[in-house]
Amino acid sequence: MPLIDIENVRRSFGSTRALAGASLVIERGEIVALMGANGAGKSTLVKILSGVQAADSGSIRMNGQACAPQTPAQAAARGVVTVHQSTDLVGIPDLTVADALLLNHFVDGRQPFFLTARSVRRTAADILREAGFDLPLERRFSELGPADRQLVAIARALSMKAQLLILDEPTASLSTEEASRLYQTVLGLKARGISVLYISHRTADIAALADRAVVLRGGKDVAAFTRPINFNAAIEAMIGRPLNAARPQARAALGPVVLELRAVQLHRGTARFDLQVREGEVVAITGVLGAGKSRLLSALFGTHHFAGGQAFLDGRAYAPRNPAEALAAGVVMAAEDRHRSSLMPRDWPGETIAATISLPHLPRWYPRGLMFSGRETQEANKAIARLGIKAQSPHQSIWALSGGNQQKVVLARWEAEPSRLLLLDEPFQGVDVGARQDIIAAIRADRSRTTLIATSDAEEALEVADRVLVMENHSLRPEHQSDAPAPLEEHA
Template sequence: MTAAPHAAASSGVAVRGVSKRFGSTQALHAVDFEVQPGEVVGLMGANGAGKSTLVNVLVGAVRPDKGVMAIDGRACAPSSPREAIAAGIVAIHQATDRAGAPGLTVAETLLLDRFADGRSGFFVSPASIRRRAAAIAELAGFSLALDRDFADIGPAERQLVAIARALSADARVLIFDEPTASLSSAEAARLFDVIEALAAKGLAIVYISHRTQDLKRLARRVVVLRGGRVVAGFRPPIDFSATLQAMIGRPVASAHPDARAPSGPAILETRGIRLRAGAPPIDLALRAGEVTAITGPLGAGKSRLLLTLFGAIAPVAGEMQLNARSWRPRSPADAIAAGVHLAAEDRRRTTFVPPDWPGGSLSASIALPHLRRWFPHGFLMPAVERGAALNAIRSLGIHASGPDARLDTLSGGNQQKVVLARWLAERPRVLLLDEPFQGVDVGARADIAAAVRRLVDVAALVTASDPEEALEVADRIFVLDAAGLRPFACDAEPRARESFSPTGSKDGRLD
């Protein structure tokens, strides 16, 4: 990236005319973006809008093809994250586990940068480490349990560690990427206080989030990216219906623009089910030919609801009905036999087998849950498997060398299409899709959404953390949060972020 003194305002950080192409994809188009000292700027955009690329430019992880950048009015062109940190720009990522390492205390973690560059000196003692770490925490304006193992602290404390490390490196620009995604309401409120205090000290802060409640609390301005371009900017009072419309590029409705409203009887219905003790009851009816989406914060129970409908988890109260009859599946096998199919969130853990195993091909992966039904006598027929795979390749637009292609050779979007194909190979009555657009490019996302909407005789329930994704696929949208399930509105916001820790959940949490 070339640099020019006139690239920015007199202070803060700014980029002008930044463009970046990856192969045939133009990730950024002549983007102008700036943040002043003491300002919190919200950065919004759907998946694939260019947010990550812009952040990677700011932190030196990506070199743009065109454009200029400056910090405090001085030209700056960091060619690596280390150079960006030296210039005062630090990103606090959502995955805070990388802010330290198991086996290190919090105090040792706070001094990692000093150990790495030799500033700590040759001889150090536990007392000196603790003393220096306490000074760093005090600089950041909050207390930390300095003697605890980094592996034993939660995501909120890890974020505080990452912030303290950034301030000890003399950061002047902090970039927060979806920082409240895994925090409870109390933890999020604490983080907001910290961010506001940092802005009051004169730091320039970029806050990336889909959550309008966060931005209502923090942002002085909101900038919206779409298709790699800055398409809108907003100042308080911010119209968040307008920001969502800018994100998706069309007037906002509460569902897909071609939304349907089937009036037939419910195929699957829940009446007062509670996902855990003390949780609010959930009433939901799913009808054939209708796509229902549920959005909401991490930990609200979206995945747990789908696992309950699939028989993997039992509700603590309430009842379910399938085809107007009482229904309580004892296992996923019961659900599959009844025509209730679930494509879980983590496709690698729940769908794929090691690539060198017999089930590692596209055709074998699609056939795997249906082997007993397709081959009741135990004799596999490759022609049947290949036929199902060829049909999936044609109907879903899967880009693969053929039915025998290994899944690990496919892109993320094509892998997700294989997951969908698996559960459509035997026509379900109810199709449950947990975050089907996660790690999927825009083109594949459109293909998957179109395939789901073509299911006129199937009741589909989709979870999507990104409201824009829910709007793309659904006839009806609900928000699930600590207050329960309610219809989605353009300004609908989670009222609280509650977490729970069932056995076997990822990071101790199950969304």
């Protein structure tokens, strides 16, 4: 008898059909990868399993009994625990990591009435030890980066004694070492008979962990693969067409130098480096998490400052004191965590597709302060057509879109006005193969703009860039004659 047996599940939202008869079986102690392009129905299926949404029809059985949780708490009580891709709600900013790890214990009464700081630390340390992670228990949750927030979420989920652990893009923000530790944790769960439903766009994750891979497309399961998984066939099943992942042709002719860095130093005591990027060129900087990629981009955007050296933009000294000065100079940036940096909160004014695109351009588009929806709607409609954004209308909530479509909207924001330098920090994080191809095409289409991309995935760097550089210890390695990157540690 399987642990989970999902049969012919359907779910619609108005005229939009999210699931059109999906079926999935998960055995005890099995790791099943759920693959599919953004909008294929993965998130809806996970929400139904997690008690966030109800199915319109179909059946779900767990241990042979009907299973239809109405809330996440009910799902957890049945042994189904989910770690979502976005970790914004994992902890409360002013609480410590130890408190964040025990939030579920506080809510469901597992902790004694009288607590001491020592007992909280001891229990939190036990949770981390079981998960195999090392986190600073006394640090405030708000001070953690995306990688450590993800580790808190996973560790807390493991403490809930799940029979089925659902992991949604768990390595998207993790370093090679952290991803390797996560692999060992997941394989340890499998050895203990715990089942894992693993959602990831990273083939390295799936190759390392999955016993089987099931592909969703159009709300239905269209293919299944057993280990060793044929990823070419799986990806073609995901997108419904042959995969063209060839590296782009290098530009035959590039324009003048747009960005020049001379003896730049990211931190005092680190090695200095030079860099030139020309008009129309797409340059990717890769390296492990913490190598300094994000620091370089944030210094160019004015949220940090170089410790030494000089930067030039179009031959003129460039040292923005803040993002406003960077924007005025024609430098724009899409930061790593789009949920925190690029999107308005849910249910706030400005959380539609059109408003998300227009937000930084309002002073130019409406210089007299009178706002009309015509310009916003026009730009959003052009972006939807150009980038293949799957949306019902330009006034749809950005939060109703899949991760890949959200990222397309963020890119469309900076394509709505001309710019000289586009900075993209991990632009393919949580983005499926099909959406990634659309984003790459859009990045490479504008030859009047220079693009600098930070990515931890060397394969993604090769796929998008004319030139790939490697950053290590907050400094760029010297360039080689070949434009292929120097060998990196294998990155999941």
